[in-house]
Amino acid sequence: MSRGSERLGLTEDEHYRERAQRKKALVDRRIARATIDRGVVVVNTGNGKGKSSSGFGMLARSLGHGLRCGVVQFIKGSFSTGEEAFFRRFIEGADAVLDYHVMGEGFTWETQDRTRDIAAASAAWDVAARMLADPGYDFVLLDELNIALNKDYVSVDAVVAALSARPERQHVVITGRGAPDALVEVADTVTEMRLVKHAFKAGIQAQKGIEL
Amino acid sequence: MSRGSERLGLTEDEHYRERAQRKKALVDRRIARATIDRGVVVVNTGNGKGKSSSGFGMLARSLGHGLRCGVVQFIKGSFSTGEEAFFRRFIEGADAVLDYHVMGEGFTWETQDRTRDIAAASAAWDVAARMLADPGYDFVLLDELNIALNKDYVSVDAVVAALSARPERQHVVITGRGAPDALVEVADTVTEMRLVKHAFKAGIQAQKGIEL
Numbered sequence: 001m002s003r004g005s006e007r008l009g010l011t012e013d014e015h016y017r018e019r020a021q022r023k024k025a026l027v028d029r030r031i032a033r034a035t036i037d038r039g040v041v042v043v044n045t046g047n048g049k050g051k052s053s054s055g056f057g058m059l060a061r062s063l064g065h066g067l068r069c070g071v072v073q074f075i076k077g078s079f080s081t082g083e084e085a086f087f088r089r090f091i092e093g094a095d096a097v098l099d100y101h102v103m104g105e106g107f108t109w110e111t112q113d114r115t116r117d118i119a120a121a122s123a124a125w126d127v128a129a130r131m132l133a134d135p136g137y138d139f140v141l142l143d144e145l146n147i148a149l150n151k152d153y154v155s156v157d158a159v160v161a162a163l164s165a166r167p168e169r170q171h172v173v174i175t176g177r178g179a180p181d182a183l184v185e186v187a188d189t190v191t192e193m194r195l196v197k198h199a200f201k202a203g204i205q206a207q208k209g210i211e212l
Numbered sequence: 213m214s215r216g217s218e219r220l221g222l223t224e225d226e227h228y229r230e231r232a233q234r235k236k237a238l239v240d241r242r243i244a245r246a247t248i249d250r251g252v253v254v255v256n257t258g259n260g261k262g263k264s265s266s267g268f269g270m271l272a273r274s275l276g277h278g279l280r281c282g283v284v285q286f287i288k289g290s291f292s293t294g295e296e297a298f299f300r301r302f303i304e305g306a307d308a309v310l311d312y313h314v315m316g317e318g319f320t321w322e323t324q325d326r327t328r329d330i331a332a333a334s335a336a337w338d339v340a341a342r343m344l345a346d347p348g349y350d351f352v353l354l355d356e357l358n359i360a361l362n363k364d365y366v367s368v369d370a371v372v373a374a375l376s377a378r379p380e381r382q383h384v385v386i387t388g389r390g391a392p393d394a395l396v397e398v399a400d401t402v403t404e405m406r407l408v409k410h411a412f413k414a415g416i417q418a419q420k421g422i423e424l
Contacts, residue, residue, distance in 0.1 A: 037419075050266035065297065065421050083273050193262065194258070194406050197402045
């Protein structure tokens with residue numbers, strides 16, 4: 001029992017209820033203050049795990065709400081085979097609600113060809129820019145765009161301009177290490193996925209469902 | 213062009229290829245070293261966004277691979293209505309592959325009843341412990357378990373013991389702020405989702421597909 005609750009002569013349960021009521025009042029006040037209702041830009045960056053998988057979790061949420069979704073993958077292999085198999089059912093068929101583009105030519109250390117990498121990133125950005133200009137998309141996931149920005153394959157000024165001019169209710173999620181400052185500045189929600197430890201560094205292979 | 217490539221008399225493209233080859237060799241060596249093949253424990257913690265949504269992204273991957281999955285939600289409301297709507301189709305029907313338990317009684321500042329909160333957390337842990345002992349589950353997501361550990365509603369020693377004794381190929385993903393040190397120690401992959409900024413603090417309501 002804390003000194004505060006002893007001083008007030010409260011039982012542990014009463015003290016718990018009192019703290020819970022204070023917390024509820026705080027949360028209620030914050031919710032009451034959040035009155036703006038519009039599309040948001042979410043950026044997942046950092047060296048840790050979870051940037052893309054969190055983007056896919058939000059994609060699942062959006063599909064659950066019946067939102068019309070677009071995905072552009074800037075680096076091949078960043079979508080796992082599990083995600084591809086899972087989301088495939090929403091892409092194919094007459095009632096498709098997901099527009100899914102795998103644009104990357106592969107990781108740069110696999111292609112080893114700068115000209116091809118730049119061309120692939122530019123082509124991916126063209127598709128993304130069309131989505132960001134189209135109110136037919138409620139949710140757009142630009143997976144690993146930060147990598148292309150970092151390597152200057154795509155211009156951060158062009159991305160910031162497209163985000164600023166997009167439809168008011170459209171959500172955009174951008175993932176990848178090393179998000180540029182100019183992008184962080186215009187984003188609404190930014191998370192740095194910080195690596196504390198990773199199984200791979202301990203000699204454990206990439207696992208189906210977790211990385212693949 | 214870097215001084216190194218000038219010194220060697222390489223063009224920019226040759227320099228790019230050389231760096232890509234070095235990077236590929238490094239990645240290939242790391243992959244060759246990762247020879248252990250077993251289930252992993254993944255922990256998503258920190259105050260930023262993406263802990264639960266990343267867990268759901270891994271759930272989507274696992275379902276894509278045909279893994280048999282279990283989910284226990286320790287705090288009601290931590291699963292969004294979008295996720296519920298989306299994953300519902302995998303839970304119901306004869307060919308269900310997902311065992312999904314919503315166990316929390318609601319956020320503690322909503323219930324304001326300590327005894328009820330402890331009972332709800334204990335009941336949720338009982339379901340989780342059965343999954344962790346059952347080789348019929350390939351992937352288990354324990355959403356917001358860290359909150360229950362932090363409040364001592366569930367014993368961290370019991371969780372560590374159950375993780376250590378679980379089937380060798382079973383993956384477990386545990387989310388929530390404030391993961392206890394003892395859990396971080398036994399986990400294989402740990403990410404701290406660090407809050408850089410959040411739309412909610414700027415007065416923007418929780419958005420469907422993003423938070424809901």
